[in-house]
Amino acid sequence: MVKYEEFESAIGLNWYEIDPNLQQLMRRLLEPEDFEWCEPELRRIGALIGGPIAARAEVTDKNPPQLVKFDRHGERIDEIVHHPDAIATKRDIWESGIAGPRLRREAARRGRRYPEAMATALNFMLSQAETGMLCATGMTSGVFALVRRFAAPEVREQLLARLSAERFEDAWDGAMFMTERTGGSDLSTLTTSARWDGTRWLLNGSKWFCSNIDAGLIATLARPEGSQPGLRGLALFLVPRWRGDGTRNGIHVRRLKDKLGTRAVPTAEADFVDAEAYLLAGGESSDAQNARDGRGINRMMEMVNTSRHGVAVMGLGIMRRAFLESAIFAAHRTAFGRRLEELPMMRQTLVDMVVELEAAAALVFAACGEGALARVLVPLAKLRATRGGLNFASQAIEVHGGNGYIEDWPLARQLRDAQCHTIWEGTENIICLDVLRSLSDEQVLGSVLSALAAPTGQGDALFDRARTHLSRALAEIREALMFLARSGREIAQLRARAFAHYMADAVGAALLIKEAEWELERSGDARKALVAQIFVNSHLVNSPMRGVCSNDRVVLDLFEPLTRYGDISPAKAQRFLAQQP
Ligand SMILES: Cc1cc2nc3c(=O)[nH]c(=O)nc-3n(C[C@H](O)[C@H](O)[C@H](O)COP(=O)(O)OP(=O)(O)OC[C@H]3O[C@@H](n4cnc5c(N)ncnc54)[C@H](O)[C@@H]3O)c2cc1C
Numbered sequence: 001m002v003k004y005e006e007f008e009s010a011i012g013l014n015w016y017e018i019d020p021n022l023q024q025l026m027r028r029l030l031e032p033e034d035f036e037w038c039e040p041e042l043r044r045i046g047a048l049i050g051g052p053i054a055a056r057a058e059v060t061d062k063n064p065p066q067l068v069k070f071d072r073h074g075e076r077i078d079e080i081v082h083h084p085d086a087i088a089t090k091r092d093i094w095e096s097g098i099a100g101p102r103l104r105r106e107a108a109r110r111g112r113r114y115p116e117a118m119a120t121a122l123n124f125m126l127s128q129a130e131t132g133m134l135c136a137t138g139m140t141s142g143v144f145a146l147v148r149r150f151a152a153p154e155v156r157e158q159l160l161a162r163l164s165a166e167r168f169e170d171a172w173d174g175a176m177f178m179t180e181r182t183g184g185s186d187l188s189t190l191t192t193s194a195r196w197d198g199t200r201w202l203l204n205g206s207k208w209f210c211s212n213i214d215a216g217l218i219a220t221l222a223r224p225e226g227s228q229p230g231l232r233g234l235a236l237f238l239v240p241r242w243r244g245d246g247t248r249n250g251i252h253v254r255r256l257k258d259k260l261g262t263r264a265v266p267t268a269e270a271d272f273v274d275a276e277a278y279l280l281a282g283g284e285s286s287d288a289q290n291a292r293d294g295r296g297i298n299r300m301m302e303m304v305n306t307s308r309h310g311v312a313v314m315g316l317g318i319m320r321r322a323f324l325e326s327a328i329f330a331a332h333r334t335a336f337g338r339r340l341e342e343l344p345m346m347r348q349t350l351v352d353m354v355v356e357l358e359a360a361a362a363l364v365f366a367a368c369g370e371g372a373l374a375r376v377l378v379p380l381a382k383l384r385a386t387r388g389g390l391n392f393a394s395q396a397i398e399v400h401g402g403n404g405y406i407e408d409w410p411l412a413r414q415l416r417d418a419q420c421h422t423i424w425e426g427t428e429n430i431i432c433l434d435v436l437r438s439l440s441d442e443q444v445l446g447s448v449l450s451a452l453a454a455p456t457g458q459g460d461a462l463f464d465r466a467r468t469h470l471s472r473a474l475a476e477i478r479e480a481l482m483f484l485a486r487s488g489r490e491i492a493q494l495r496a497r498a499f500a501h502y503m504a505d506a507v508g509a510a511l512l513i514k515e516a517e518w519e520l521e522r523s524g525d526a527r528k529a530l531v532a533q534i535f536v537n538s539h540l541v542n543s544p545m546r547g548v549c550s551n552d553r554v555v556l557d558l559f560e561p562l563t564r565y566g567d568i569s570p571a572k573a574q575r576f577l578a579q580q581p
Pocket of ligand 1 (some may be wrong): 179180182183184185209210211264423425426427428430433
């Protein structure tokens, strides 16, 4: 069991070794051949993130990047100056393999594909320290994927080499500038223009939110001259920070945003002034016709879906950090002669947190693949984990009492950072609309319903109750979808949020049941079965009298194995399940 009372602080611990749920996910999701080489890396990088990277994150937050517009001769330079600790962390991230090519090359050397679950696990641990850093590395891998698929052959290899350089000093970051002053949700109004001068594309216009502004390669949307209005008139471009001749490209930084959080990453307002750009259209040449094929927005959305998953991981990281800090604090602090963790309502708070955390983790890790299922799991994961991060950071501050509200303690920053993630890469409303849109595709709907209906297990009675409630929920979800399909646009949009949350509840329950079946079969441990049932109770069951008159004592009596990850025998779990609604 995890001994929270032995820890003085989360910083300094190995964040892989103290996270049994992450270890379980890795054991389940990685093929044995991958687990063998990935696990030592997870342990090594878990110590790096929980140690120096986590410690430096506090320094970076207090010493955010600065914009230097001009050099001493008055020449425009628009340089971003980072604190040395931020640079040290960026280097660690690159060289350790959290980002950068190291672990991908190791997988290739072994003849294996680099597992998505491994990348997600590393990003999850990094997000517990500092989500702003993941913003930069996530966009770099997003731009890498765009270049690989859509860059013209004559520049592709050279750009990919920059984005995956072995040495930190040689590597270029990626970024993605879409939002303009007119808005980020509705991109149809974008006005940045693109002109083909016979040899190259030149971009002009202003971007309003530009994170990782000093990246080497910026993916952006612009409107080629003469193209149609609206979304279909947009083309996808890549703007390098440096022109081919080594001079600065036409990217003028107006100012850095004074942000509430995520201060590690500089977010700017910037103008493109005859900025040279490569068209990303997948064709053999960069001609004007390719730019007007109406599919620029679809290409951009490929990166957006990946980076939406990255933002879900950020939310999940904050959930985990908030839980860990709360568990440590509650194991030390006393009130009324008892440790906080012994007080009944505090037990409820911590059990609720650990259950929600495991449900969100199940969703985020299930969403890290590709294909039809990911198309809906990614927005669901973003919806759940980013709101979860915000709620958890707030709840953890409450657990810490007045201290939690003070910047000397680690949670005020987490709350400031968490507020960004519900907005980044699509606000909550936009994400809910996306869930509905994704399910209008028959293939996506089919794969979701069959994945959800799957948990049949070995017929173990431990799961009977949870499965019954899940089946009922799934029948309702199908009915709700049919209703929304025939109810017209206004009503469908009005109910999109309620629908998306219902869907996330059902998916979360189904995934937890699957995890619990796997764990029971592997080790005979029924802890996860209880976690699944508690999640089902709070999300899919209307308890009589709101549960006030329930005799259910699971939170009081099994607090320790639930929050410290101890084993629970099936017989014991069954006794407690009998008290459930
Ligand atoms: C710190 C930070 C960094 C960022 N970095 C980048 C970046 O690097 N690149 C980039 O391109 N953008 C970036 N953004 C911008 C971000 O993507 C946008 O803020 C976001 O997409 C929302 O756009 P908006 O701010 O224009 O809000 P709006 O689109 O104006 O939305 C305002 C409100 O209206 C709601 N709304 C909009 N449409 C609907 C609808 N159909 N139904 C119901 N409600 C709706 C939204 O949910 C929101 O609540 C960043 C934002 C932040 C805060």
